[in-house]
Amino acid sequence: EIVLTQSPGTLSLSPGERATLSCRASQSVSSSYLAWYQQKSGQAPRLLIYGASSRATGIPDRFSGSGSGTDFTLTISRLEPEDVAVYYCQQYGSSVTFGPGTKVDIK
Amino acid sequence: QVQLVQSGAEVKKPGASVKVSCKASGYTFTTYYMHWVRQAPGQGLEWMGIINTSGGSTSYAQKFHGRVTVTRDTSTATVYMELSSLRSEDTAVYYCARGDRAGVRWGSSDYWGQGTLVTVSS
Numbered sequence: 001e002i003v004l005t006q007s008p009g010t011l012s013l014s015p016g017e018r019a020t021l022s023c024r025a026s027q028s029v030s031s032s033y034l035a036w037y038q039q040k041s042g043q044a045p046r047l048l049i050y051g052a053s054s055r056a057t058g059i060p061d062r063f064s065g066s067g068s069g070t071d072f073t074l075t076i077s078r079l080e081p082e083d084v085a086v087y088y089c090q091q092y093g094s095s096v097t098f099g100p101g102t103k104v105d106i107k
Numbered sequence: 108q109v110q111l112v113q114s115g116a117e118v119k120k121p122g123a124s125v126k127v128s129c130k131a132s133g134y135t136f137t138t139y140y141m142h143w144v145r146q147a148p149g150q151g152l153e154w155m156g157i158i159n160t161s162g163g164s165t166s167y168a169q170k171f172h173g174r175v176t177v178t179r180d181t182s183t184a185t186v187y188m189e190l191s192s193l194r195s196e197d198t199a200v201y202y203c204a205r206g207d208r209a210g211v212r213w214g215s216s217d218y219w220g221q222g223t224l225v226t227v228s229s
Contacts, residue, residue, distance in 0.1 A: 001169070035215035037152075044202055044219035045144075045152065056207075056217060088152055092213045095168070096142065096154040 002027055002091050004099035012105040019076040021102045023089035028069045033093035036065055036074045039101075040085045048087075049074065081106050109133040111203050111220035118226045124191040127223045129203030136184035137161040140206035142216055143177060143188045145199040153199075157212070158186060166212075193227045200224050 003026040013019055023034070032052035037045040047056040049065035052072055062077040076083055084106055089099040114128040129141065143155040156167035158177045165177050176189045186203055201223045204216035 033213065039152075044222055045204075045216075046219075047207065047215055047217050050207060050215040050217075056215075086151075090152075090154075090215060092215060095166070096157070096213070098144075098152040098154060101151045 002029065002094050002097050004089055004091060004097055006087075006089060006099040006102045008102060009100075010103045010105065012107050013079050014107045015079055015081060017079050019079050019083070019104060021074040021076075021087055021104075023067075023072040023074070023099050025070045025072075025091060029072075029091045030093035032068050033091060034065075034067070034072050035090045035092065036063075037088045037090065038083075038085045039088065045088065076104075079104070079106065109205070109218045111205065111218055113201075113203060113220040113223045116224040116226070118228065119193050121194055121227055121229055123193050123227075124189060125193060125225050126187055126189040127201050127203075127225070129186045129188070129220050131184045131186070131205070137181055138209045140212055140214070141177075141179070141186045142204045142206065143175075144202045144204055144216075146202070146222075147196070147199040150199075155188070155201075157206070159212070160186065190225075193225075195227050198225065198227045 005024045007022045034052045036049040039045040053065045064075045086101045088101045110132045112130045142157045158165045179186045203220040205218040206214045207217035208214045
């Protein structure tokens with residue numbers, strides 16, 4: 001099973017700042033089958049990024065994904081108050097596993 | 108528009124079973140795989156299994172092998188997840204989530220149900 005590790009556990013930034021979230025896999029994720037989800041309190045997860053770098057339908061372009069192999073990054077270029085959420089990475093190259101999440105707060 | 112509507116909250120005793128439904132609409136049901144994911148209170152997301160809504164074949168996370176069964180009814184465009192031998196650690200919100208690529212088994216999930224809270228308590 002591919003284990004995903006996310007860092008940091010919590011990120012606290014001011015509006016307008018850049019947020020960089022990391023996801024590391026215990027082994028290479030084939031074909032960059034890596035997705036990112038946003039989950040706001042009390043809501044179902046929302047797909048942000050698939051295939052490591054492709055934005056899902058309707059996702060603002062301030063969200064971007066990059067990486068390959070075992071190291072992946074989600075970047076929020078200019079943090080907005082509505083971006084407060086927990087962000088999860090998911091690999092689907094070998095069955096499916098999720099990372100433990102990164103909580104993003106606004107200062 | 109695509110919608111996944113799940114059944115309501117359940118309270119079960121330890122040792123019992125629970126069956127959660129997920130009714131799909133707004134797309135051709137048998138074209139997309141369906142996943143089940145759960146989330147314990149205050150915890151992260153945990154993948155449970157997947158079903159081919161066309162042929163009915165399934166794949167489950169090793170952790171749940173023998174306790175979870177996912178089925179589908181193509182006549183009503185509904186997927187079911189049954190979890191048996193419930194214990195307190197199974198208290199969680201259970202989500203169905205559609206695979207994002209037609210005909211492709213492994214993919215991300217672009218549409219999610221609203222979640223069903225299952226509480227296991229004596």
